[in-house]
Amino acid sequence: xxLLEVKELSIHFGGVKAVQNVSFSIDAGIxxxxxxxxxxxxxTLFNLITGVYxxxxxxxxxxxxxxxxxxxxxxxxRGVARTFQNLQVCMNMSAIENVMVGAHLRLxxxxxxxxxxxxxxxxxxxxxxxxxxxxxRFVGLERYTEARADSMPYGALKRLEIARAxxxxxxxxxxxxxxxxxxANETIEVDELVRKVADSGVTVVLVEHDMKMVMxxxxxxxVLDYGRKLAExxxxxxxxxxxxxxxxxxxxA
Amino acid sequence: xxxxxxxxxxxxxxxxxxxxxxxxxxxxxxxxxxxNAVIVLGLNLLIGFAGxxxxxxxxxxxxxxxxxxxxxxxxxxxxLLAMAAGALATGLLAALVARPIFKLKGHYLAMATLGLGIIxxxxxxxxxxxxxxxxxxxxxxxxLLGFELSNDKHWYWVVAALxxxxxxxxxxxxxxxxxxALRALHGSEVAAQVVGVDVVRYKVAIFVLSAxxxxxxxxxxxxxxGFVTPNLADFFHSIELITMVVIGGMASVYGSxxxxxxxxxxxxxxxxxxxxETVAFGAIxxxxxxxxxxxxxxxxxxxxxxxx
Numbered sequence: 001x002x003l004l005e006v007k008e009l010s011i012h013f014g015g016v017k018a019v020q021n022v023s024f025s026i027d028a029g030i031x032x033x034x035x036x037x038x039x040x041x042x043x044t045l046f047n048l049i050t051g052v053y054x055x056x057x058x059x060x061x062x063x064x065x066x067x068x069x070x071x072x073x074x075x076x077x078r079g080v081a082r083t084f085q086n087l088q089v090c091m092n093m094s095a096i097e098n099v100m101v102g103a104h105l106r107l108x109x110x111x112x113x114x115x116x117x118x119x120x121x122x123x124x125x126x127x128x129x130x131x132x133x134x135x136x137r138f139v140g141l142e143r144y145t146e147a148r149a150d151s152m153p154y155g156a157l158k159r160l161e162i163a164r165a166x167x168x169x170x171x172x173x174x175x176x177x178x179x180x181x182x183x184a185n186e187t188i189e190v191d192e193l194v195r196k197v198a199d200s201g202v203t204v205v206l207v208e209h210d211m212k213m214v215m216x217x218x219x220x221x222x223v224l225d226y227g228r229k230l231a232e233x234x235x236x237x238x239x240x241x242x243x244x245x246x247x248x249x250x251x252x253a
Numbered sequence: 254x255x256x257x258x259x260x261x262x263x264x265x266x267x268x269x270x271x272x273x274x275x276x277x278x279x280x281x282x283x284x285x286x287x288x289n290a291v292i293v294l295g296l297n298l299l300i301g302f303a304g305x306x307x308x309x310x311x312x313x314x315x316x317x318x319x320x321x322x323x324x325x326x327x328x329x330x331x332x333l334l335a336m337a338a339g340a341l342a343t344g345l346l347a348a349l350v351a352r353p354i355f356k357l358k359g360h361y362l363a364m365a366t367l368g369l370g371i372i373x374x375x376x377x378x379x380x381x382x383x384x385x386x387x388x389x390x391x392x393x394x395x396x397l398l399g400f401e402l403s404n405d406k407h408w409y410w411v412v413a414a415l416x417x418x419x420x421x422x423x424x425x426x427x428x429x430x431x432x433x434a435l436r437a438l439h440g441s442e443v444a445a446q447v448v449g450v451d452v453v454r455y456k457v458a459i460f461v462l463s464a465x466x467x468x469x470x471x472x473x474x475x476x477x478x479g480f481v482t483p484n485l486a487d488f489f490h491s492i493e494l495i496t497m498v499v500i501g502g503m504a505s506v507y508g509s510x511x512x513x514x515x516x517x518x519x520x521x522x523x524x525x526x527x528x529x530e531t532v533a534f535g536a537i538x539x540x541x542x543x544x545x546x547x548x549x550x551x552x553x554x555x556x557x558x559x560x561x
Binding site for chain 1 (some may be wrong): 421422423425426428429430431432433434436437439440441443444445446447448449450451452458462504
């Protein structure tokens with residue numbers, strides 16, 4: 001059975017049909033890419049599946065359970081993690097604290113115990129800090145362990161979001177343009193990082209404009225255009241699809 | 254942790270102060286500074302750390318103060334029980350108001366608490382048969398196990414201990430999973446949500462906590478002064494508390510203390526401008542917003558980091 005199953009998903013903002021009747025399914029353990037021209041509805045699709053938006057119609061199933069319309073924090077409890085196209089790093093915190101927040105659901109969050117600085121809680125927090133530092137090393141940010149988030153360069157912040165998402169120990173991770181705004185070298189590094197994440201057993205869903213990266217990483221690709229599903233298949237299938245070529249080159253099919 | 258070093262300094266100052274203060278006038282001033290510092294600490298958790306603004310905190314202070322005045326005088330309640338009842342009522346009221354507000358996006362809490370504070374103040378002024386109306390009412394002395402807190406020295410040790418515990422608890426809270434979640438929802442609400450933070454619950458929790466802080470300190474103020482008037486709960490007092498947060502520094506524990514100390518002393522310094530204190534507060538708030546928006550302690554800390 002597929003890990004994620006999306007059926008006839010739509011969302012309308014007033015008269016704008018940002019996503020229309022999109023259906024697809026993602027098997028566990030693969031890298032799945034969503035591509036399409038700007039404004040095709042890729043990020044909207046992510047926002048729908050991760051609970052930031054509520055669908056107008058359609059169904060989303062995770063492991064057979066309906067998750068359409070659930071809030072982001074409920075989805076987090078089910079192992080769904082994501083990063084953002086426009087950075088959502090907490091600039092009022094240090095880098096490692098941003099990663100530690102990712103482990104929110106795995107911790108005792110009781111206010112009173114925290115205020116009393118109970119030793120057990122403190123010990124757990126210390127372990128978490130070690131774990132977070134390891135994650136920062138995993139994404140190649142070891143030199144920023146003690147840094148404040150607002151002092152870090154853009155490329156590092158993109159990775160920091162990935163580390164935060166991984167701290168959730170997710171089953172499914174949505175990466176929204178992890179290479180956007182990065183130079184060629186940084187893009188190769190992120191490419192390798194996404195491969196490492198996938199190899200660690202997490203199912204990856206990727207929105208990305210860098211076609212080399214998409215073709216290199218993805219097991220399957222979904223092509224959106226004007227909120228509709230244009231094509232779906234392996235890289236080879238998608239590349240040869242005349243409608244996809246038309247959408248990208250602007251010719252009439 | 255470096256942050257805890259400041260706590261030792263605070264405790265050291267608190268231990269030495271009563272022995273170096275020249276007379277009871279200064280002791281009284283310091284006691285009021287310390288009471289304000291505890292209130293401002295709670296308010297800063299809400300404003301500075303969680304990014305939510307309450308414009309009616311003096312109202313919560315008022316509930317605590319009047320619970321401690323009315324319940325023992327009219328119903329013969331034990332002061333401790335009255336204080337707890339005031340805190341409980343404040344907590345319930347805060348939760349009741351906050352839940353629907355936090356479901357909305359934006360700074361609706363500021364508007365709602367502005368209204369709530371004014372309503373509380375009007376009730377205190379109008380229910381004269383219970384509260385003495387605008388003239389206020391006397392508050393019975395605070396006695397515990399046959400020991401009556403009457404002289405200023407006793408009160409000093411009580412509030413100093415409360416402050417030390419509050420600073421310690423605040424530092425603990427900020428550097429805990431709960432505190433990180435709070436700061437995260439301030440930094441990016443959507444990021445906090447997608448890692449599983451139930452943002453409505455956290456906002457409500459910290460709002461209730463800071464309101465209860467205010468209520469308890471309202472009770473303490475009432476017993477210490479021995480008299481309450483509705484001025485304690487009025488809008489200008491709420492603004493005064495926010496000004497202390499802003500001047501000391503948002504999201505700064507020690508900034509809260511400094512803000513409380515400076516602005517409690519200010520009216521003494523401005524005594525010659527009788528009646529113009531409120532204008533002075535407004536002007537100070539404006540100047541800080543323009544020139545030192547981060548407040549004293551964070552600005553100085555940043556300078557120190559760069560220099561050293």
